[in-house]
Amino acid sequence: MDIQTLYHMKSKFIAREVGNELIIVPLSGNVAQMNVLFTMNETAKFIWENISEKTRVEDIENAMTDTFDIDKETAKKDILVFLTQMESFFSKK
C-alpha cells in the first residue's frame, strides 16, 4: 500500500490517542467480534498523523529523523513496516 492510498483511506477511520499510542476504528461495518481495531505505537502514530494529501515517503522520513533519534534508513524501514501492517489490516477488514 502506498501513502496516497492510505491517505484516502484515513478519512474512513476514527482515531483516539491513548498515551503515546493511537487506536483507529473503521467508519463502516460492524466491528463486533471482527477484531478489526488497530492500535499503533508511538512511531506508527507519528507516521499516521503525518500523512496528508501530498505527503511523500521522503517527507515522513525527514520528519521522523527530526523528531526521533534515528537515521534515514531506520525511518524508511519503519515506514515500510507500517505500510505493510496497514495493508494487512485493511485486507482483513
Next chain:
Amino acid sequence: MDSQQHTLNIIIADFSIQLLSDSFIEPEEGYLPFMVDKFENEPDITIQCFAGLPKNPFENDVLVFEAENEVQKFYSIYKIGNELGFIIYNQQTKNNIQQIALLDSTFTQWKVYSKLSPDNQISALKYPLGPIVMLYMTLNSDAVLMHASCAYDGKSARLFSGFSGAGKSTISQLWAASGNSIINDDRIIIRKQQNGYFVHNTPMYYKDMPKKAPLSSIYLISHFPENKAKRITGALAISKVMAFCIQNNFDRQFIQSRLNFFSELCLQIPVYELGFVPDESVVNYVLANEAGRTK
C-alpha cells in the same frame, strides 16, 4: 371500536422504556420479568407501536448500514434527515420484512410498525428489534451493549468476552459450579453509574430475572492448553475490549462515544487476556492470579 391505549413499561439496565399502542402489545417471554407497573419519572425511551407495515419504506433515502451474514439479513438502516429508519427482517422466514422502525435524532423516540398477529396483537420487540432498541438506548449514555458472559460472587462481577466459540458459556458454567451467580452468558450491558461500573443482564429469548452487579474485572478468553492470564493496558486493552462491543459503525459520533467510554473503563477496570482449560481449575487460577499468587 376499541380505542383504548395499551401501555407496556419495561426497565432494562435501569433505563425505563415505555411502549404505547392502540393494539394489544404482546411482550416476548424474556421481557416479562423486566416489566413494571409504572415509572417514577418520565420514561427514558418511548416506543409508539403501530399495526401494519408501510409500503416501500425508505426507497428514496440513503442506506447507511446493513447487518447481515452469508445466510440472511438482520436489519438495514437508512438516514432520513436527522432520523434513522430501520427495516427489520424476519429471522424465521429469512429476508421477509418483519418490522419498520423510525428513531428520532435524540435516540429516545421510536415509531415501530409491525404486522398484527392472528389474535390482533403486536410483538413490538421481537428479535432482532429488541437488541437494536437496547443498542441505541446505550449510545446516548455511559453504557455499552456487549457480547459477554458475567459471573458474580456477591462482591465482584467478572466479565468474560471473546470470539464466538471462545468459551463464554463454558466459563460461566464453571463459575456457576463454584457458587457464583451468572448475570448472563451471552449479552450484557455495562453501565457507568454512581459508585462505578455495573453489569446488567438484558431480556433474552428465555425468562430470567433482571440482575445487576458491580464490574471488577474483564477477561478476554480463549481455549488454551494451560490456564494463563496476562494483564493488558492502554490502547491494546481498549481496542480488544471494544472489538466485542455491539456497534453500528456508520457514524463518527457513535465511534467517538464508544472510544471515550472504553478508554475510561479500561483505566478503571483491569483487563486480562485469559487462556483457559475448560475445567474447574480456571476458577482457582483466576482467584489466585487476582490475589497475586500466580507466576
